[in-house]
Amino acid sequence: MSVVLTPALASVVPRFCDHGRGPSHDELTLVIQQTGLASADPGPTSATGPVGKMKRLRRVLTAALSDAPEEGGRLVVRLVEMVRAVGGFSSESDQYIGEDVCVAAQRAFAEIGYLLDPEGHVRPRLLDNLEGAQLTEALWVYVRRARTGVTDAALVVGTAKDLSEAVARHVVVELAGSYSPTMGVPGTIFHAYHHLGLIAPDPKILEQLDPDPRLALQQAVYILACTASRYRNSAGAGHGRPSPSTADALDGRLCAEAAGLLGDLLLTKLEHLRR
Secondary structure, eight states: OOOOOOHHHHHHGGGGGGGGOSSOHHHHHHHHHHTTOGGGOOOSEETTEEOOHHHHHHHHHHHHHHHOHHHHHHHHHHHHHHHHHTTTTOTTSTTOOOHHHHHHHHHHHHTTTEEEOTTSOEEESOOTTOOHHHHHHHHHHHHHHHHHOOSOHHHHHHHHHHHHHHHHHHHHHHHHSOOOGGGHHHHHHHHHHHHTTOOOOOGGGGGGSOSSHHHHHHHHHHHHHHHHHHHHHHHSSOTTOSSOOOOOHHHHHHHHHHHHHHHHHHHHHHHHHHO
């Protein structure tokens, strides 16, 4: 992902590395080279002595504003990812960038239509103006974010519904050329399955689940976990199976996350009963 580099971003993002925080100088050298901005990099030392990480990044991004804004935007996103990886957005970490810096960065990203959430994830605020590969990349950001989980239950439920529909609609538009909003969420997902060569069950199967959506969701987790277990026994490795496994990386992720969903459901309910 890349964002539009602005003077506000060029000013605030280097502050992530103030007081020696954030990635090391070696890591900064590598990412600056990877984003094609090495010519503007003074390096960790100069003729007058050491160059701090904040000053180093500010020089690179300031130069990128006029000479290489696209590369500068990519560097900004990479820096956010690197700072998040070392705990820069966790108030309990000694690498925490500080609330004032975080708020300033959120404001700078908001000015160009992006959201920097408290956990340090950058994603577009609006998807309406994106299409094709750009929309695919943006949706991946949301998918990865959804899989990490957040604490606001109502927000997560709403995001899951919106994200499912947005991804399915994107697939239908990419492969069929158009999308009909009258299909609704089940119909849109069904058509996305169809265009991808996947086999969706008859939508009428939803009518066999409990009319209470909350209970129906729990039933669906049961079905998913049982189906994943069945597939694991059929195609997974182990149990002295003489033939190689037919499962690929996607199969592995789906089965693992199915087990995780069931474990989350069962253990959370167990904790509630013990209180």
